[in-house]
Amino acid sequence: MKVLISGALKGLGACLTKKFLAEGHTVFAGVHTVDQLFELESVKADENLTILPLDISNKESIEQAAAFIYANTEKLDVVINVAGVLLDREDYITSNNYEAIDATFQVNTIGPIYLNNLLLDLLKNSNKGTLINISSEIRSINGVGSKFATYVMSKTAIAQYGFILKATFNELNLPLRVFSVHPGRMKTEMGAENGEIEASTSAEGIYKIAIGEVLPNNEAIYIDYKGESML
Secondary structure, three states, rough: OOEEEOOOOOOHHHHHHHHHHHHOOOOEEEOOOOHHHHHHHHHHHOOOEEEEEOOOOOOOHHHHHHHHHHHOOOOEEEEEEEEOOOOOOOHHHHHOOOOHHHHHHHHHHOOOOOOOHHHHHHHHOOOOOOEEOOOOOOOOOOOOOOOOOOHHHHHHHHHHHHHHHHHHHHHOOOEEEEEEEEEOOOOOOOOOOOOEEOHHHHOOOOHHOOOOOOOOOOOOOEEEEEEEEEO
């Protein structure tokens, strides 16, 4: 399989990259910076790995990354949007922090949608194209409280996007699988406050979803890393 993973430098993105490489797949690893490879350092020499500059908050960077991928492969079997930010840990939504709100939606919602659109033709060229957007555990539109407001809104949006995208694929008769995945409460920099599982555990589950071992027929869309419905 040929796979694109955004946010691949650390945490879940790095674990997914290593898992796909270990299973013999070709990986385009989208990274915010190539100056330091962090958790990818140990696999940078793998012949199946291409490290690709990708700032998911920047339209030009997304377009350049997509152009590079088109120039180097005729298809993508899997696209996994992992890149994400949590910038409003202490702020209320009433804090008027425009920059944090803008940056959060650019990374968590707008960038992934634009990247997916640009890569759609490559997914269509696969006989089992799968698109996975990392969301969160937002089970309901109400009752989420005031904490991490902008993050919660951006991840709710990307979860809803999964349903919209699947309906769109159905109308266009595109046999593509699409999932909005809650990766679990991981022990990463972002999830340090309430981490329960290792990022590698989540990666193992998401890998099974990506290759079609779990939910091959896309019976559910909004799921956790085990493939269980979040509804």
